[in-house]
Amino acid sequence: MKLGKTFVQSSLLMMIGGISLLLAIVASAFLLVNNTRQSFDALVNERAVRSAAADLFSLLQDAESGQRGYLLTGDQSFLSPYKDAVGQVASSVKQLQQLTSGRPNYQALVSSIDGQVHVKLEELASTIKMFDENKKDETLEIVRNGFGQKLMNKLRKQLQLIIDLSDKNIQVNIEQQITASNQLKWIMIGAALAIVAVMSISLYIIMQYIKSINAASAEVQKFNAALELRVVERTEDLVRANQEIQRFAYIVTHDLRAPLVNIMGFTTELENALTMMKNYVLADGAPLNDAEILEAREAAAEDVPEALAFIRSSTAKMDSLINAILKISRDGRRELKPEQVDIKAIAQSSINSLKHLIDAADGTAEISIGSVQAITDRLSLEQIFTNLVDNAIKYRAPERPLKITVHAKHVGAFIETMIEDNGRGINESDFERIFELFRRAGPQNQTGDGIGLAHVRSLARNLGGDIFVRSELGKGSAFTLRVPADLSFILRRNTLNQN
Known part of the structure; x- marks a missing residue:
């Protein structure tokens, strides 16, 4: 009963430990997967920010190249890339704003870029308008004074800052993913080792339980064998005791009967002797012959003393036998200490x-x-x-x-x-x-x-x-x-x- 209770308790503890371990593994894996997903989302976002910044700068370059080509040649074909680029700049800026929304380290730069993009687009549009109004010299003068170039350089630096920051964040996210992957790997290895340990301990407990069951079974068999042996021994003791009782009864009846037979025999002799003595003593003066007188005297002198001696000897023998029986009986009843x-x-x-x-x-x-x-x-x-x-x-x-x-x-x-x-x-x-x-x-x-x-x-x-x-x-x-x-x-x- 105690063995089964111990096994149930051990099994319950191992089950609780195994479930706890499994929950810990699942929770750790879920946390790492969630962190990895968040890191991946952040990585995707950073790549989108970087791409949006690069695309915006490329559009500004296309717009500026189209503007300069048109101003230098007057060829309307240069206005086509300019117009395409200008048409996409607004959506590109908006995309960059959306991607960096809620991120203070980007928002100040994006806000500054947004303002400068408007200024740049106005500068490009104004020069083209002046060129169309045949103010070529004034237009070229504006281009030559470097205002547009300075503005473009500033935009390039700010967008490059965004790209650099994105690259840095991308690297951080990649490292986080690598770390999370390594952590997940070690958690899986640890989980595998823990599962092996739990299985080994469970197997050990089961083997110990089986061993204990076998030992208990062997003990029961041994106890049964000992019990059977004890029953056999008790049976033999009872048989031996019964035989001793029968032998004792025979001996007692035989040895006690022998003195009784002697007493009875000599009692008969006493009766015969007393008869002869009675004839002599109670003759009342009647004449007795010599033979009767001799018999009476022999009875008084020999037969009666001999019979009494034998009776006394037989009673002494009986007393000795009875005392011996009582002695053994008393020793058998005496309380052992x-x-x-x-x-x-x-x-x-x-x-x-x-x-x-x-x-x-x-x-x-x-x-x-x-x-x-x-x-x-x-x-x-x-x-x-x-x-x-x-x-x-x-x-x-x-x-x-x-x-x-x-x-x-x-x-x-x-x-x-x-x-x-x-x-x-x-x-x-x-x-x-x-x-x-x-x-x-x-x-x-x-x-x-x-x-x-x-x-x-x-x-x-x-x-x-x-x-x-x-x-x-x-x-x-x-x-x-x-x-x-x-x-x-x-x-x-x-x-x-x-x-």
Whole structure:
């Protein structure tokens, strides 16, 4: 859920970024195109201004050339270009005024040119009129004094100023167009790079999302596999627990029934003995033969004490069995208290508590443990270690000195502790039997009721672990205790599973 939300947020951000980038590119391109268009329009206008100024000067030159040709030759044909030029001058001036309208840097010059053009046209017209009136000498005198030439030179300079200014503006507009073109080019390049970057980031986000999806899928598969494994383990635990319950029920009923059968049998003997004693005691003076007297005396002296002894022994056996069952039951119901413990310290404490027995057996105990810490129930661990060390002492091989070695190490989320001895060993067929309640293996030359290792396995499983044995007859045994390194985690998980 979080992964999908992150992907949606990233995609939305990339979409917003892409749209913003696209809008920025479009806006920049539009602005540059608009500036280019304005620059182009200005360039066209400047070219028109320049052309209008040049055309006006050309018309004035044509008019002046026609006027002078006519004055010098009197040939009417020279008046034709004069008249054509004069007819176009007014429209040319008007065009120049329109092109420079609203442009102060031109308007003053155009206004001055307009006035001087009128003066020039009047000067040309007046000389032609005087020539037509046969005032040739006066006309030539006007031409010779240079008034018209001065006026023409002034017009030439002013029109040239307009042309020069137009050329300058044209150059500026061309440079602006080149700049705008370069800017547009770099914007397009930047846009292309930005688009590539956005696409790359988008592709990266998509790939990361796909990778995360695959990882999540793998995690789900792993979780499912772990869940299936846990179900299998729980099923195996349930099957094992059911088998243990059945075995426990059989053992309890069998071992408790045996003392009851003995009690019932000896109760019958008591009844028989009491009958004989009753005949003797309640004879009320009736004569008894020697056999009856002997039977009564044997019943009182032997049968009754023997029956009572067997009954007492059977009840003691039943009491021992019941106490053993209660002990295992109490340990199973006891609330575990996880705490930080040092495995080496626990092992050393257990060995120290039995050191007098180890010394009496001329034995040695070696602890080969580094820094191994666990969070577990201290009391349960102490009981397990003490019981295993006690068994190693009890079932030692008499032909060699006892040697006990304790190892411990981390194995994943568990701690494995191995207690080895060089005792008499255990037959492979008895590896599971020795952990059953009231069951023992090998020669029964030691006192015991067969609950020690059953108690140890019960404690180990209460801690979330188990215990196993590896042994060889005549060489020794190695008991491996495997418990979680963090019991509190196991208890929390079990609580969650129960809820």
